[in-house]
Amino acid sequence: MDCTTKLQVIVGDATIGMRGEGFSYIFSGARAGMESLVRDGKEWLYRSPMPTFWRALTDNDRGCGLALKSGMWIGADCFIKCVGIMVSIDDTPITVPMAPANNVYGGSVPADKAAVTYVYETVTQPPTQVTVKYEVAAGGDIHVQVHYEGKKGLPELPVFGMRFVMPTCAERYRYEGLSGETYPDRMAGGVPGIYEIKGLPVTPYLVPQDCNMHMQTKWVEVYRSTILDNSCKENTESGIRFSAQPGKEFAFACIPYTAMELENATHQEELPPARRTVLTVLGAVRGVGGINSWGADVEAPYHISAEEDIDYGFYIGGVEK
């Protein structure tokens, strides 16, 4: 058996590990998601990635009363319940929880692929569900498939996607998409191309608010040098790549803050010192509007209905060398 080309699945007592050449991942039940994503020896997750439903209100969002209509999504963004975990190895489901059934394995399980699926339930009224499936190929590429279950009676969404919080600040990121900060109703001026952004700039709006959105992105690569591992004396830069499914695109923002951190600040200087990288990879983005800032909503095509399903996906893997 050729171990180097197979995925090694470690069916633990509380986690599922997956390893291969240059990568090792841990999917946790207790942490309700992917707890560790190590590539080239570097940890890329600070906490489990979670669905995100909220953006720091823009001035126009405030003006048109978005928070008063859709305020329950801020709770959903902060607090979410994991109601189910499914695991499969080469498309064959295994028993969850794993112990004691995992006693039969006697070692790691070689596989062509393995998948872990989390089902989340929102704290909204009515509640709805989000399913996130991580399917790992033998080479280490992760295919993330996200499904939002539309539910009648839920107010429109400010945003929908997945939030990845990385342990330290990135040095830079590169992406293929549109120039500048773009939104669905403000992207005609964006010029397609490959762009590199140094640091993790936050657009310095007078009052901190949602910013740095990048629409129509084919891929984004985040590069970090610093790590939290105390035993590591040398920081070398390495990257991770999020790429869209073939023929598709996603939106992303890569800044050092979560929506809640932005939301809390009334001035740029009130934002905490930049510590992490917060990458949101989004399946739906609301427009910013512009007719006025005291009541006019964004134009009809740029709303996100919470009553309809949202499906999107992306791959996580190594950067192009």
Place this chain on the structure above:
Amino acid sequence: MQPDMKWLDDPQTFRVSQLPAHSDHKIYASVEEMERQDSSLYQSLNGTWQFAYSKNPMSRPTEFYQTDYDAGGFGEIQVPCHIEMAGYDKIHYINTLYPWEGKVYRRPAYALGKDKTEEGSFSEAEYNPVGSYRKLFDLDEGLRGKRVCICFEGAEQAIYVWLNGHFVGYAEDSFTPSEFDLTPYIKESGNLLAVEVYKNSTAAYLEDQDFFRFFGIYRDVVLYAKPSLHVEDMWVKPVLSADNQSGTLSLQLKVSGEKEDLPADSVAEFVMLDRESGVCMKGTLPLESEMDLPAQTLDSVNPWSNSNPYLYRMEIILRDGQGNVVETAACDIGFRRIEICNKVIMFNGKRFIINGVNRHEWSAEGGRCITMEDMEWDIECFKRNNINAVRTCHYPDQLAWYELCDKNGIYMMSETNLESHGSWQKDAVEVSWNVPGSLPEWKEAVVDRARSNFETFKNHPSILFWSLGNESYVGDDIEAMQTFFKEKDDGRLVHYEGVVHNRSYEDTVSEVESRMYATPDEIIEYLENQPKKPFILCEYMHDMGNSIGGMKSYIDLLDRFEMYQGGFIWDYIDQAVYAQDKVTGQKVLCYGGDFDDRPSNYEFSGNGIVFADRTEKPAIQEVKYYYGLHD
């Protein structure tokens, strides 16, 4: 003439012994000075002045203008600078409501009855700060032995002026030059200029712009000398003819002499030069106090436009009876034509499209006291982002801005200093008391503001629209402003938005249908229902914070309706102020409410396509794209 505190309370007193507004042409003592554009007739009084702040008129140092006054208790201030930005008074931002809302009950004089004079409303107010300014100066060589005048290019909001202990005059209108004749009292050396600046007067009702509420001498103060003959005013009227090739030019001159009678055989020579200093036209007029050169035809002129801001220069040489040059004067001019044909605004024979922005004068360092570098940066920003037009919201700008717009082909809507939305935009539109409305006691004050706007800037080719002001409702007084502009018959169009709130003035106020923040559907509704006038948006795309979404819906209308002719984005630059953060000591951007200022509209002044530090907001790439589609 003795100064009277009651002028502060009386809307009918807004200029006392103030010189009439006149064209902003430059004057020189010789032909050589004119060629070098370096005049010996001006003297700047900018710099450090003695200063005292008083919270109200009652506590001000009343004798401070006396030459023997002991100013030992005075501090210092820079001129130009807002008094608040110098740390003497609280910085305050508020939008529509009058700044005294919730602090003092006030109504404008005469608004609720002929007998309601509201005496003491400002002159005896508990809070109506006074800035007492003193400046000692000697006359520069070039000004000695001549008539000497002083020009306050911008002083907010009411000023009393003394020279060497003598009262010289009083002025309101914070955003146009205020000039006084100092000749009777001026000395070659040891002059004491004293200026009392009041934060509020009845002018406050007319200057309720949505901005930081400042007072003080915030633009240049300049002395200028009038040689024995002096061009008081020049109005050059170049017009591009209907063939778009030839042009006509007429000229009106006003000249004053040191003596009442102008010297015999004195003349005014006029020369029109192109950019290559080629003489296109010249002539000589016998000198009179008012001269009128009827329209002259030029077979071929180079039209002025955004893409080709070609300027000619008009030079005037005044000679005495012996042929000696006494004074020269010059201004730049341009040939262009704006008109409404078949309900469409046409510029130089083509449909006119406004890819515009509203621009407040602003810098985070100086507030509305901005530098030449700031203005030049703004022009470059306009050019690289396909912005072709500016509305000087909501007051006339610094003189240099008009020249920059001329030189760079920026189409200008020159707005008169008028905004009174606190008198009718309360929680809703409510006009139980409103100024200027149709109140006769307020009419002359607003017509005077229109006159100052017109007379000062009339030669600037960049100005295509006169605007009567902003958000001041509508009535007989605003109608009279339009009448003033149209009587001047200078070919420019008159703009005013407020008539949408009272359509009974529709036929006499505003030559364009102007709206602010109309939705695309509302614009379509107007244009599909027997529209009377071409349609523009004096404000649209409110760029507060992260905005400018949906611009396509507006730009698409340009292709759909000939009569939709674009608009001015709100607005150009975030108005926020640098201050030191109390926690970190860093220089940070602050906005309304950050100075314990209440009531406030907080971050509502941050609507620029550039941030307050003049870096571009990300949305500007969208503006550049859409403004690049039509020119």
